[in-house]
Amino acid sequence: MRTVDRYAVAVHSHNLRSDARTSASDADLLAAAGLASKRSPVGLALMRINAGDPHEAARLVEVLAGMLVGKAWHSDREKLPRDEARTMAAQLLAWHLDRSCPHCAGRGFPKVNGAPALGSNPCRHCHGTGRRDPQDAVPHARRWLVRWLQAELEREAGFAAPAVERTLGGDA
Numbered sequence: 001m002r003t004v005d006r007y008a009v010a011v012h013s014h015n016l017r018s019d020a021r022t023s024a025s026d027a028d029l030l031a032a033a034g035l036a037s038k039r040s041p042v043g044l045a046l047m048r049i050n051a052g053d054p055h056e057a058a059r060l061v062e063v064l065a066g067m068l069v070g071k072a073w074h075s076d077r078e079k080l081p082r083d084e085a086r087t088m089a090a091q092l093l094a095w096h097l098d099r100s101c102p103h104c105a106g107r108g109f110p111k112v113n114g115a116p117a118l119g120s121n122p123c124r125h126c127h128g129t130g131r132r133d134p135q136d137a138v139p140h141a142r143r144w145l146v147r148w149l150q151a152e153l154e155r156e157a158g159f160a161a162p163a164v165e166r167t168l169g170g171d172a
C-alpha cells in the first residue's frame with residue numbers, strides 16, 4: 001500500500017497501539033507523519049485532506065494565504081489584502097484536489113442536452129483538455145503569484161509521503 005493510503009487508513013484507525021512485532025504500525029505511521037510535518041507542513045496537510053480530515057482544508061487555506069501575502073511583500077513590496085489571498089489560496093487548493101474542468105466535468109466536450117453522446121465541439125472553457133487552469137480564476141497581475149504557489153504545492157505534495165517513509169526507516 002502506498003504511504004498516502006496507509007496514512008489514510010491510520011488516521012481512521014481506532015487501534016493506535018504500536019505493535020512490537022511490526023515496525024510500522026498505525027501509531028508509528030502517525031508519529032512519523034507528525035515528525036515529517038515539521039519539515040513539510042503543507043505536504044502533510046495535503047495528506048490529511050486526502051485522508052478525509054474535514055478541518056484541514058480551512059487550516060491549510062490560511063497557511064497558503066499567509067504564504068501569498070509574504071511572497072507578494074518580499075518580491076514586490078506589495079501588500080496583498082488577506083481576503084484576496086485567502087480567495088486565491090482556496091481556489092488553488094480546490095484546483096489541486098480536483099483539476100477537472102467544472103464546465104464539462106473533465107470530459108473535454110460538453111454534453112448535449114437530451115442526447116446521450118457528447119458534443120463534437122471541444123469545451124470552450126478548457127478547449128477540450130478536460131482540465132482547468134488555476135490561473136484562469138485570477139486577474140493577470142496576480143498570475144505569477146498563483147504560479148508560484150502552485151509550484152510550492154506540487155513540491156510539497158511530492159515531499160510529504162517520502163518524508164514519512166524516511167522517518168519510518170525505509171520500511172514503508
Ligand SMILES: [Zn+2]
Pocket residue numbers: 101102103104105106107108109123124125126127128130131
Ligand atoms: Zn471543459
